[in-house]
Amino acid sequence: MKATVYHGNHTVSLDEVPDPVIQHPTDAIVDIEYAGVCGSDLWTYRDQGAAAPNRIGHEFVGTVREIGSEVRSVKPGDWVIVPFRYSDGTCRFCRQGLETSCVNGGFWGRETADAGQGQAARVPFADGTLVKAYADGHRPDESLAAGLLTLTDVFTTGYHAAASAHVQPGDVVAVIGDGAVGLCAMMAAKLLGADCVINAGSTHADRNELALRFGADQIVTERGDDAVKHVLSITGGDRPDKVLECVGSAQSFATAIHMVAPGGTVSYVGLPHGVSIDVRDLFYSNITVTGGMSPARHYIAAVLPAVLDGRIDPGPVYTKRYALADIAQAYDDMDNRRTIKPMIVVR
Ligand SMILES: [Zn+2]
Structure with missing residues (x-):
């Protein structure tokens, strides 16, 4: 064969x-x-x-x-x-x-x-x-x-991002990344009842279009702290309850931790490359980091x-x-x- x-x-x-x-x-x-x-x-x-x-x-x-x-x-x-x-x-x-x-x-x-x-x-x-x-x-x-x-x-990996973050009805959820897993994470967050899904870091027009199809309510094209600012301008200053990190880079991890609300959860599902976390960034705001291989x-x-x-x-x-x-x-x-x-x- x-x-x-x-x-x-x-x-x-x-x-x-x-x-x-x-x-x-x-x-x-x-x-x-x-x-x-x-x-x-x-x-x-x-x-x-x-x-x-x-x-x-x-x-x-x-x-x-x-x-x-x-x-x-x-x-x-x-x-x-x-x-x-x-x-x-x-x-x-x-x-x-x-x-x-x-x-x-x-x-x-x-x-x-x-x-x-x-x-x-x-x-x-x-x-x-x-x-x-x-x-x-x-x-x-x-x-x-x-x-x-x-x-x-790919879908069960995106679903793991939403499920391990315990996305629930009423949540504001940000998804970082516009790849296949990020798209599926948006759909999974909606399936689990998220009230608002914001896709951050989507820089390509064709991917923006797919993100809307996969459940994104808002799209933020910036990355890093500019993405955080744009997200807060959409939510009226409220940080997202859950941030689903679907890139695996040091920058996207840092963005996720800066973006999430105190007491909130960052979940990650892509294979991380070159990522390290300073646990003090989590400590003062009681941020949970979860996820892993789906x-x-x-x-x-x-x-x-x-x-x-x-x-x-x-x-x-x-x-x-x-x-x-x-x-x-x-x-x-x-x-x-x-x-x-x-x-x-x-x-
Ligand atoms: Zn077994």
Whole structure:
């Protein structure tokens, strides 16, 4: 079969790789139908982290082809959502909804696991990892598939920003960042009842337009202390109850802490780069900092009904579609900001 392989130094290609086979009775084989390219794939692509050559991609959905003898929750033909980490579903951390810390779990494309930007994958711990989107035999059309694909990572990551900040009805919420995760955080804040969502640091016209679609009530194009001033001018001087930091840079973290109300919460969900916090900046105003890597598997059940019944449509976060054969172009376009986020149509 064909799968995307990262070869180092801004190079990915669609290579011939071994067909996946059941190795353990808890495995399933999934025929991949749609895949996404993540901002963290781009970090790899830009040579910041992973070894090469290595399979790549961790946002994928598709149909179960085959299951091992101990798999109970899915069967061949089921249309499934695959979170960005696999997890056993039984350990202490899985039971408390922190599947990203599963003692037997792991990332796709590392060590012994397949990855998501290919025609198929062996899924370890199918019962603990896969989430069936429909009761039996149903499958989404392509427009709904995009929204369901966001649950593998990008939407559930934005949702983690809002959920871990305990966004609730009536809150004024600022979201820093206009990337795919920031857009999803705005939608999640609205879903959880935020009264007003302000997107700060959105500098591109096309992203402003998407932010409005994803739930922003106001857009602030400035960054840093100018963004704080502009936000306060919108709210009549009231600082936001919650600030969702969706960039991961030192400047956006500092802005979030300067912006939030005393007693408020800053949550962060992007992989931080070069960020350090002086705890005294939190002390005098009793600011809580929370967030981290989203346990996507935990949130899928909570948000799946909202996608299926059309209350939310995070699908447009995928701004351009590509055939699997054009995977190198998808990476190049995302790397050069010609698209916010590629969706790969595998079949
Ligand atoms: Zn576990």
